[in-house]
Each structure stands twice: as C-alpha cells, then as structure tokens.
Amino acid sequence: xxxxxxxxxxxxxxxxxxxxxxxxxxxxxxxxxxxxxxxxxxxxxxxxxxxxxxxxxxxxxxxxxxxxxxxxxxxxxxxxxxxxxxxxxxxxxxxxxxxxxxxxxxxxxxxxxxxxxxxxxxxxxxxxxxxxxxxxxxxxxxxxxxxxxxxxxxxxxxxxxxxxxxxxxxxxxxxxxxxxxxxxxxxxxxxxxxxxxxxxxx
Ligand code: URA
Ligand code: URA
Numbered sequence: 644x645x646x647x648x649x650x651x652x653x654x655x656x657x658x659x660x661x662x663x664x665x666x667x668x669x670x671x672x673x674x675x676x677x678x679x680x681x682x683x684x685x686x687x688x689x690x691x692x693x694x695x696x697x698x699x700x701x702x703x704x705x706x707x708x709x710x711x712x713x714x715x716x717x718x719x720x721x722x723x724x725x726x727x728x729x730x731x732x733x734x735x736x737x738x739x740x741x742x743x744x745x746x747x748x749x750x751x752x753x754x755x756x757x758x759x760x761x762x763x764x765x766x767x768x769x770x771x772x773x774x775x776x777x778x779x780x781x782x783x784x785x786x787x788x789x790x791x792x793x794x795x796x797x798x799x800x801x802x803x804x805x806x807x808x809x810x811x812x813x814x815x816x817x818x819x820x821x822x823x824x825x826x827x828x829x830x831x832x833x834x835x836x837x838x839x840x841x842x843x844x845x
Contacts, residue, residue: 652761652762653759653762654762655762655766657766658687658763658766658767661759661762661766662682665680665682665739665759668680671739671740671756672751672755673738673740673741673742676740676741676743678698678703678740678741679698679703679704679706679740679741680706680739680740681698681702681703681706681707681708681736681739681740681741682708682735682763683707683708683733683734683735683763684708684709684710684728684733684734685728685729685731685732685733685734686729686731686733687766687767689731689732689767689769690731690770690771690840690843690844691726691731691732691733691769691770691771691772691773691836691840692732692733692734692735692767692769692771692773693709693717693732693733693734693735693772693773693775694735694760694773694774694775694783695708695709695713695734695735695736695737695779695810696736696737696738696775696776696810697736697737697738697739697741697742697748698736698738698739698740698741699711699741699745700741700745701714702714702741703740703741708736709811712812712815713810713811713812713815714734714811716811716815717734717775717811720811720833721833723833724833724836724837726837726840733769735760735763736779737757737776737779738752738753738756738778739759747778748778753778753781753782757782760782760783764783764803769803770802770803770804770840770843771803771836771839771840771843772803772805773805773806773807773808773836774806774807774808775807775808775809775810775811776790776810777790780807783800784798784800784807786798786807790807790809794806794807794808794828794829794832795807795808795828795831795832795835797839804843806836808829808832808833809828809829809832813825814826814829
C-alpha cells in the first residue's frame, strides 16, 4: 500500500488511536527488515515537538526515539534551557522503523510514513517544532538547502514556529565549542527556541 501525502491524508480521533493503528502496521516498507515500531517519547500534549530522522539500534531495541547517545545529548541540550523532556517535549521521527544498517531512508519510505508524521503533528498540535536532520526538513518544510545554511531560521507553517537544528549525532562528531562551531551555534539556537516558547506559551 502507498499513501499519497496530498491526496490521502490519514486521520485518527485521538493520539491513542493513532499509536494503536501504527503499532498494528505490518506492511509498511521498513517492516520487512524486522525492526520494531518506534513512534514517540514524551508528552502527547506538549507544545514543543522534535522531529529527527529514524530510529537507530538502541531506539529499535527500546521502542522509543532518541534514547541512544544522540538522544542523551538532545536531552542535555533541552535541559540546558530548562525544558523537561518527559513533560514538555514530544520526540518523534521521520520514519518509524530502523532502516537496515542505519542507511538513509529511501524516498518511497519517507513518502509512506509522511502522512503518519503529519497526522502526529496535527494531533499533538505543538506551537514550536525543531527539525534535526535533513529528512525532517524535506518532509515538513520541503527545504532542500543544507542544514548549515538554514539552522537557526524560523519558518512558519499553519500557525506553528519551526526551526531546523543540527542533528545531535553531528554535534557528537564535532565536539569543539569555539565561536561559530556547530555546538556554539546550537547553544544560540536553543536559547532562541526558549525565548520563542516563552513568548508563545508564557
Ligand atoms: N537519530 C534520530 O534521528 N532519531 C532517533 O530516534 C535516534 C537517532
Ligand atoms: N551534517 C549532518 O549529518 N547533520 C547535521 O545536522 C549537520 C551536518
């Protein structure tokens, strides 16, 4: 089965219905590789959503996004500006099973899962969304410029404020904190997110 993102939006009454339907998928394109469904962690009523790429080995094992080394760094970044990852954040991904050998998701895989991601955004209804990685930028914003060009920029879609940020895995590979480094820029970005969140939600 293939979904068309624009012609066939999928709809559920509640977040619980949405999760139940996804957990019972068996013919989604990444299912053939045997991984678990990995949908979200955090609070489905959160005003701040993070959308990453796809689950890795640790995420597949535990059935939750961003629980490996990248996830630990993500939580540290959020906590550095006093966001509580359990209660104030909803974390999800662009594809909902681990691609084999952590390869990039294929266009047909992105296209299949995209209506589910869009429905997750509609149901959670966050005011602010952070996109980590180029695939969530493509699916959510149709943005094909590089992350180094557009990180820290606010986009507005359907009343939501959306910002691309460096992927935490990239920060792990580039740990220096000198001015202009990815970590220093991410520190600026997360502070801008904190200010926007306070302005919107107060
Ligand atoms: N990287 C992601 O983009 N998502 C995860 O869940 C884990 C690592
Ligand atoms: N390269 C990546 O793979 N991720 C980033 O976030 C930035 C550059």
